[in-house]
Amino acid sequence: MTMNLPELSLKLADAGYVADRELAMALHLMELLQRPLLLEGEAGVGKTEVAKALADVHGTTLIRLQCYEGLDRAESLYEWNYQRQLLAIQARTASGISVSEDDIFSERFLLERPLLQAIRQERPPVLLIDEIDRADEEFEAFLLELLSDYQVTIPEFGTIKARSIPYVVLTSNATREISDALRRRCLYHYVDYPNVEREAAILQRRLPAIGASFALQIARVLEKIRKEDLRKVPGVAETLDWAAALIGLEIKDLKSDPEAVFDTMMCLLKTQEDKSRFTREVAERLLGKVA
Amino acid sequence: MTCCTPPAEPGSLDPLRDAILSRLSAFALLLRNHGFVIGLQESVDAAKLAGWLAMDRPAVQRAAFKALFCSRLSDWKQFDELFNSYWLGRGMKKVMRVGGSLATSTRPNSPVSAGRDSGQIGSSELGEEVSNPSGEETEDGATGKSEGASRSEITSVTDFRKIADPHELEKAHAAAERFARAMRARLTRRERARSRGRRIDLRATIRRNVGVGGIPIKLRFRQPKPKPLRLVVLLDASGSMQMYTAVFIRFIHGILDNFRQAEAFVFHTRLAHISSAMKEKNATRALERMSLMTQGVGGGTRIGECLATFNKWHAKRVLNSRSCVMILSDGYDTGAPDVLASELKRLRQRCRRIAWLNPMMGWDGYRPDAKAMQAALPYLDLFAPAHNLESLEALEPYLARL
Numbered sequence: 016m017t018m019n020l021p022e023l024s025l026k027l028a029d030a031g032y033v034a035d036r037e038l039a040m041a042l043h044l045m046e047l048l049q050r051p052l053l054l055e056g057e058a059g060v061g062k063t064e065v066a067k068a069l070a071d072v073h074g075t076t077l078i079r080l081q082c083y084e085g086l087d088r089a090e091s092l093y094e095w096n097y098q099r100q101l102l103a104i105q106a107r108t109a110s111g112i113s114v115s116e117d118d119i120f121s122e123r124f125l126l127e128r129p130l131l132q133a134i135r136q137e138r139p140p141v142l143l144i145d146e147i148d149r150a151d152e153e154f155e156a157f158l159l160e161l162l163s164d165y166q167v168t169i170p171e172f173g174t175i176k177a178r179s180i181p182y183v184v185l186t187s188n189a190t191r192e193i194s195d196a197l198r199r200r201c202l203y204h205y206v207d208y209p210n211v212e213r214e215a216a217i218l219q220r221r222l223p224a225i226g227a228s229f230a231l232q233i234a235r236v237l238e239k240i241r242k243e244d245l246r247k248v249p250g251v252a253e254t255l256d257w258a259a260a261l262i263g264l265e266i267k268d269l270k271s272d273p274e275a276v277f278d279t280m281m282c283l284l285k286t287q288e289d290k291s292r293f294t295r296e297v298a299e300r301l302l303g304k305v306a
Numbered sequence: 307m308t309c310c311t312p313p314a315e316p317g318s319l320d321p322l323r324d325a326i327l328s329r330l331s332a333f334a335l336l337l338r339n340h341g342f343v344i345g346l347q348e349s350v351d352a353a354k355l356a357g358w359l360a361m362d363r364p365a366v367q368r369a370a371f372k373a374l375f376c377s378r379l380s381d382w383k384q385f386d387e388l389f390n391s392y393w394l395g396r397g398m399k400k401v402m403r404v405g406g407s408l409a410t411s412t413r414p415n416s417p418v419s420a421g422r423d424s425g426q427i428g429s430s431e432l433g434e435e436v437s438n439p440s441g442e443e444t445e446d447g448a449t450g451k452s453e454g455a456s457r458s459e460i461t462s463v464t465d466f467r468k469i470a471d472p473h474e475l476e477k478a479h480a481a482a483e484r485f486a487r488a489m490r491a492r493l494t495r496r497e498r499a500r501s502r503g504r505r506i507d508l509r510a511t512i513r514r515n516v517g518v519g520g521i522p523i524k525l526r527f528r529q530p531k532p533k534p535l536r537l538v539v540l541l542d543a544s545g546s547m548q549m550y551t552a553v554f555i556r557f558i559h560g561i562l563d564n565f566r567q568a569e570a571f572v573f574h575t576r577l578a579h580i581s582s583a584m585k586e587k588n589a590t591r592a593l594e595r596m597s598l599m600t601q602g603v604g605g606g607t608r609i610g611e612c613l614a615t616f617n618k619w620h621a622k623r624v625l626n627s628r629s630c631v632m633i634l635s636d637g638y639d640t641g642a643p644d645v646l647a648s649e650l651k652r653l654r655q656r657c658r659r660i661a662w663l664n665p666m667m668g669w670d671g672y673r674p675d676a677k678a679m680q681a682a683l684p685y686l687d688l689f690a691p692a693h694n695l696e697s698l699e700a701l702e703p704y705l706a707r708l
Contacts, residue, residue, distance in 0.1 A: 036365070189622070204373055
């Protein structure tokens with residue numbers, strides 16, 4: 016059962032994710048063409064959130080594989096539970112039962128890691144392969160193989176075919192160039208910082224306590240801040256933090272309490288250099304522009 | 307590059323469908339010529355999509371093809387324009403220029419003309435515009451093939467700028483490239499031999515000895531995986547470096563060719579990323595592609611600003627803690643020296659070593675008096691000459707120690 020595009024956008028909004036048309040289309044195509052989706056974008060624009068929302072939309076589980084340098088098959092796919100195997104062997108030899116290889120390499124001793132887990136679900140889960148650019152090239156090649164065949168061969172056990180094809184979402188922060196082959200295999204979407212309207216919509220969706228005009232005000236300030244020359248540009252997560260802080264302090268308008276607004280603005284800045292550059296005057300200038 | 311047509315059933319009776327499919331394959335070809343990576347499967351899927359989705363609405367169509375055909379940010383940014391001009395006939399002038407610069411060499415022309423024939427769907431002018439590349443000339447950096455034999459030997463201590471004979475020059479270039487390759491290989495081997503810090507891998511040991519009941523007879527070890535050095539080359543291609551640029555380009559080509567952990571940039575007034583062009587096997591073709599990428603720059607050198615661009619957009623991706631940044635420049639900067647200093651300082655925090663190779667240092671009586679050079683010196687790990695093969699060779703032990 017594939018849902019149509021408007022339906023998908025609605026459900027995404029219900030799940031708390033405000034998607035633009037292009038992203039909704041990409042998610043729709045994932046289902047139609049059964050291809051993985053590669054999301055790129057700056058840190059903090061909500062790439063991981065997309066996968067979570069997608070799992071909500073389809074009412075399925077989210078299986079997450081966080082990539083890092085040195086990630087290998089044992090960590091990502093499967094591993095034999097050696098300790099248990101060993102115990103089983105010793106227990107049986109002690110009680111005089113002969114041990115056959117089939118007993119030892121059976122389902123009971125197989126440790127499923129995220130990738131194997133994902134393809135063995137009855138109901139297609141969302142498989143999030145986070146920060147694929149941190150993994151090594153070897154892992155990428157292996158992943159490519161898995162994503163095209165959806166089957167895994169375990170030498171001692173046999174070939175495991177996918178029960179269902181998961182919705183695969185890959186994210187990348189572009190710390191390393193990903194191979195063309197993997198890129199070609201995937202649908203692509205570049206997640207950008209949201210525009211003012213979308214950011215306001217996200218704020219309202221996530222923090223219902225916020226009023227429409229206040230959300231818009233915050234979104235406008237953020238738009239200005241992102242244009243400043245900062246080392247770490249604040250993402251959507253930072254916006255939400257800031258808005259939550261303001262609500263916590265019961266501020267309803269950015270002009271009402273400049274002191275508190277300036278202090279809380281530090282939620283948005285993550286390096287010492289940015290903090291020192293972002294003086295009271297800069298903040299006032301930005302707030303003045305918005306007002 | 308395969309030229310593919312989406313699967314039209316042979317003898318299909320639906321002329322509209324056929325027309326759409328041929329337009330689609332021409333579109334895929336246009337995208338490929340703009341550097342998109344599109345395989346047969348993508349074209350097939352596009353054809354499927356054309357059937358499934360409401361393709362009468364351009365916005366829907368654009369969003370769908372965008373997700374399918376794009377595979378990187380550069381694709382993403384130029385897709386809308388290409389799409390609009392191809393299917394909606396907008397903004398053709400600009401695309402024509404872009405298309406012309408890229409479509410010079412590999413261009414099977416049949417699918418485009420097929421697109422032109424089916425003019426009833428959408429606008430058909432674009433196929434024509436793109437198929438007539440404006441034919442920009444490639445500025446040739448003295449890399450003409452030389453098969454001819456030459457008696458005299460160039461020695462490794464001859465200054466590159468003193469080599470006038472094109473044959474000799476070609477030999478020098480080839481030598482620089484050969485040397486770069488050799489250096490690359492040697493560096494990698496050295497990395498592998500250096501394996502310290504062995505420790506027992508308990509898990510693997512048990513695994514290995516399951517067959518003998520878990521008694522650890524054969525031990526397994528772990529050792530740190532050697533990580534190859536990552537080299538990032540920034541080449542100054544300004545007028546004052548003219549005599550040396552060509553040979554350095556060949557040097558870079560040798561380093562980059564087939565080697566993943568290296569990146570190259572060219573700068574004078576602005577910065578251009580040339581790694582993809584340099585990975586072309588054939589040196590002449592690599593040069594051609596590169597000169598296309600860096601066209602339209604000239605007049606003065608702004609090292610500081612180019613470094614700022616690098617720090618802002620590329621550093622995060624191409625640098626890690628084991629990177630060496632190699633700047634090939636004479637240090638004649640028309641920008642402000644303090645910009646250069648602050649950007650070098652920033653760069654310094656991101657990488658392991660900064661080496662500045664200055665061909666002028668080989669000249670008699672040269673002293674780094676230029677303001678930019680003075681500002682840069684405190685942040686450099688190595689400041690060395692690079693005016694002949696010997697000086698390039700002298701670098702290798704330095705790099706091997708990283």
